[in-house]
Amino acid sequence: MAPRKSWVQYEPDSHFSLANIPFGIISTTDQPDTRSVAIAIGDYALNLATYSTSSLNVPSAIQALSSTFAQPTLNAFAAQGRSKTSEIRRILQEILTDEPSNEHASAKAAARSAKSDILIPFSSITLHIPFSIGDYTDFYVGLHHAMNCGRLMRGPGQELQPNYLHLPVGYHGRASSVVVSGTGISRPRGQILTAPGASEPVLDLCRKLDFELELGCFVAKANEMGTPVGVKRAFEEGLFGVVLMNDWSARDIQTWEMVPLGPFNAKNFGTSVSGWVVTMDALEPFLVPALQGDRPLLDYLQGDKESMVPDIKLDVTIETPAGTRQKVTNTTSRNLLFSFPQMLAHHTVGGCPFNTGDLLGSGTISGTERGSFGSLFEQTDGGKSMITIAEEPRTFLADGDTVIFSGVCGEEEYGMVGFGECKGTILENKTRMG
Amino acid sequence: MAPRKSWVQYEPDSHFSLANIPFGIISTTDQPDTRSVAIAIGDYALNLATYSTSSLNVPSAIQALSSTFAQPTLNAFAAQGRSKTSEIRRILQEILTDEPSNEHASAKAAARSAKSDILIPFSSITLHIPFSIGDYTDFYVGLHHAMNCGRLMRGPGQELQPNYLHLPVGYHGRASSVVVSGTGISRPRGQILTAPGASEPVLDLCRKLDFELELGCFVAKANEMGTPVGVKRAFEEGLFGVVLMNDWSARDIQTWEMVPLGPFNAKNFGTSVSGWVVTMDALEPFLVPALQGDRPLLDYLQGDKESMVPDIKLDVTIETPAGTRQKVTNTTSRNLLFSFPQMLAHHTVGGCPFNTGDLLGSGTISGTERGSFGSLFEQTDGGKSMITIAEEPRTFLADGDTVIFSGVCGEEEYGMVGFGECKGTILENKTRMG
Incomplete structure (x- = not known):
């Protein structure tokens, strides 16, 4: 890839070099x-x-x-x-x-x-918001995140469910609450258990409000109902581009509601995406092998480039209401087990139809070390360990906290391909019930 | 309610009397x-x-x-x-x-x-299809269905999860594959385990294709993100009308994929709804108390009329490829634990926004006896008992089978309020993979 210079002046570390064009x-x-x-x-x-x-x-x-x-x-x-x-x-x-x-x-x-x-x-x-989103699906293919959550919820040795390595695990999300970076996120209210072992829920404000560091991918090409999109076609034609995505999560609401049908109100109060959509073309030079699960994949999920993921350096910064900032996460999208083309191929294998603008989320991206974890749930051992963020004690997010994701590929010599920011501030919930 | 006669001639048992006007x-x-x-x-x-x-x-x-x-x-x-x-x-x-x-x-x-x-x-x-559907949510508030499924999956005494009676359990569904009655449903392909105890999935055609008898309800009034819709407002303004809904389900795909994030490809290949939308006004004379779970409800879910459900006589008929028909289910929507206004109130309590045309599904409606079960999964004890349908042996649906739902309220003297039919035929899957 030859270095290419633009007549538009920008700093070498600009996310939006000539190599990008989101x-x-x-x-x-x-x-x-x-x-x-x-x-x-x-x-x-x-x-x-x-x-x-x-x-x-x-x-x-x-x-x-x-x-x-x-x-x-x-x-x-x-x-x-x-x-x-x-x-x-x-x-x-x-x-x-x-x-x-x-x-x-x-x-x-x-x-x-x-x-x-x-x-x-x-x-x-x-x-x-860059697209009108018909359907939004959130996957769960950040392997280390799944390992971390499995260990916190089920204990060592039972981290992964039997299906986990065989298919991109995912669930349908709520399209209506996907918002663009900068939109405030009101702390949700919901049914929660207030004490360990309690069996009677109360309706109260979420006390365990979290971020989840994800990538989102918008679908370009629609398929008819009943017509699967193979992984090769998914790679070549199926996808338009990628954004940073914050899958805000209310952990206490989630714990109570999610068995047996998955997260619901714990997630549907808001999902933030960055505004500039980085095209699949811009990301293609940065493809690297995804994590390899120790298993054979079924044919319909196999590919070469089709199973690779862009190597995006990702970080999370929290700014407290006092205006102090601290970077809390450094990780990379290498930590994904499946690519977006594989997710689309799996999603359509039974015939599910897509519309242009439908959104796929990767699931939370975490590394293997604490400073690389893509959620506070993981960083605080499920909320059991207090951590210090920008000189303030936290297990989860406080009202007024701003969460800022950043992501970038490449080297300055050739021009960076970045996403800018995906950020959101937690707002005090001012609604009254009853 | 006075009997009212129309100058349009119709039989006394017509679903579309003057009292209806869908x-x-x-x-x-x-x-x-x-x-x-x-x-x-x-x-x-x-x-x-x-x-x-x-x-x-x-x-x-x-x-x-x-x-x-x-x-x-x-x-x-x-x-x-x-x-x-x-x-x-x-x-x-x-x-x-x-x-x-x-x-x-x-x-x-x-x-x-x-x-x-x-x-x-x-x-x-x-x-x-009557609405452009932005988001579709499927609930699971058919109490006896949940009891039946819980017993088949977890055994007697553990039928219901701890949260079940406290909130309308639900999950986000796939809006893009909601189709109108009469649309053919291609048998889905997916990852399944072909033998009990197997740990390696294969990609194959679904062998356990099922129907689920549900009601769907279209949302009339949108709310802004962050603004809950109380149960009273949900009842008075939130909802437009009700349809019959078949939440087609691939049980073998579901078994393998659904832990921990819920059903996904097992459901997103198709959902059928009847075409005439019966208004909330038309159904209001038929409201009856929903099933009472043995628990106090939190305030935001309480109501009088708001917690009542329309008393709709529901049935399911299967027509085999030979053209023979048999009614396999007779039940009623009295078997719901929560009303649609309660579902909307719960769905929005954390601030989730709605758009006009969003769809809520009730979950499968079953009674307490075999002939009142709203799915073959329940009728065949999870596929373990063969049954005879229209002189043919079945555990699940065969290619060419047509499933026909019907639903009606009221008495002929006053004019019936019915839904017509919601039907769909299982088509042979003619796609090839690879």
Whole structure:
């Protein structure tokens, strides 16, 4: 991969180098009520709705999608299919490169001469939820997370359920409460047991509010009901791009409700995703083998690249209400047991249909050491050990705490491919019941 | 409730008497590509999109919604709110009644004189999925079903999990595979264990394909994230109407996959709903107390009418490929432990937001005797006892079997309030893997 420099100036550690070109949905301070498709480059957004209809010698492939770029979500764009969306990203890279000449030299010259008009500083935009999400599925393929949780809940030697290594374990989540980074998360109320051994629940505010460090992946290509998507097609066409995802979790509500049908109100009060969607193309250079479970996989889950995962450095920072910050987690997405193409192949093997914009979550990503655990549940041994975060004692999150995820691939020499931030602040619950 | 007769002729046992007036989405043989809102009366549909724009002295409240009635789903109509949709149904009853005079006498006279133009025989319409469903949640509040399943899976004395009586247990389902009655259901493929005690799964066609007899309920009124819907408001405004629902289930896939996060591919290959949505108003005269669990309920789940359930006589008929039919289940929705308003109140107590058209499933409805069980899993003791259905041996469903649910309230003297049928045929899976 040759280093490629853009005529847009950015720091070497920028998440949004020329090698990235993620897509998102923005509004601007000038037009707060109009949402449209944009890309990020350095600290700027390029509004594709306005650019595609400008007089800047815009390539015809981009002009042709001007109405698609004027949509308030990425659904119509992603529904064009991977070959089209890949082509658009490649053309935009050609326009934004500093290399001396290329296929789109006139478009490049025009864009460059108008750069102060077309590049919108991040400080002047608001990012919105990138897709209209029909269905959201959360998997549980962070192997070490599953090991940690299994050990805390069932004890050593019984960490993993019998099916765990054979299939990407997952469950259906709640699409309506998926929100974009920056949205406040109100502390949920729910049925909880207030003392160990209690058998009568009370309705009260969650006392064990947690984050879960995940990746999310948006589906590009829909399949008909009854038609499985093989792992190869899932890899080549099925997926649009990846975001950071915080699967906020109410551990006390979860403990009481989740047997036998899985988490429900413990999760459906809110799920945060980062706003810029990093394409599968941008992540492909960073694919590495996923963790290997010690078992043969059934044919429909096997693949080469198809079973690999992007090597994303991930971290979690907590900022307390006092404004002090501390990084609490450093880990990597190498800690996944299955890839998103494998998840999609498994999800559709029985015929389940997908719509463009459907969201797959990876499950919590943890390493093997305490400082690499992707949830406070793991970091505090299920809430039994107090830890210190930014000079304050914590087992779980306090009102006013802000949780900030960051993720990035690559090396500065070649341009970083990052996700920016996925953050959310815990709000005091001001609703009254009864 | 006074008996009310319509000038539309129908048999006394018609599910669609004047007391019902369910809403649905139809297309006609004349215009197969145009979907619009309709009501059912007797064996006819009244297309509200065409009626509302006709010259038949249409009441202004109906005229005002003509663009809403021209939508391909009921979402925009239901989003008008319960007071508006109740008013429209009441006006339509006034127009369709045979009583001598009323507020809408001129509209009635005009409609009656044009009846051969505006009443479309059921044989000339196709019913479509009534709502665009954002999220679908399936509950598990059929007490006897939970008892039966708990006994089969965990043994006598451990039928119910500790939380079961305290909250409506539920889990998120797959919205994308909810289909209207009549849609074929392809036998799913999935990971299964082929022998008792096996630990290595194979990928194969489901051998234990089952139905589950449920009610579904569509949400009318959306709430914002973070704002619970109390049980009283859920009852008064939250819900639009009820359908029959078949939560098709692949028991072998389910057994292997469901611990610890609940059913997934075992359910997401298809869920069928009946096409006519019977309004909460139509069902209100038939409310009866739900089953009483032997426990105090937390305040947020308590109510009078709010905790009652409609008394719907339910049955299941199976038609084999040979064309022979047998009724295999007779039961009633009295066998529910919680009402839909209670389900919505619980679902939102932590702040989970709803959109109009979201679907709640009741969970399987079974009585206490074998002939009242709402699934073959229960009828065959978990697949261990062969039964005879329409002269053929069965433990679970065979390719070509058609499962037909029916449900009805009321007495002929006052007009029946029924759901018609929810049916689906098991199709041979013709996809090849690899």
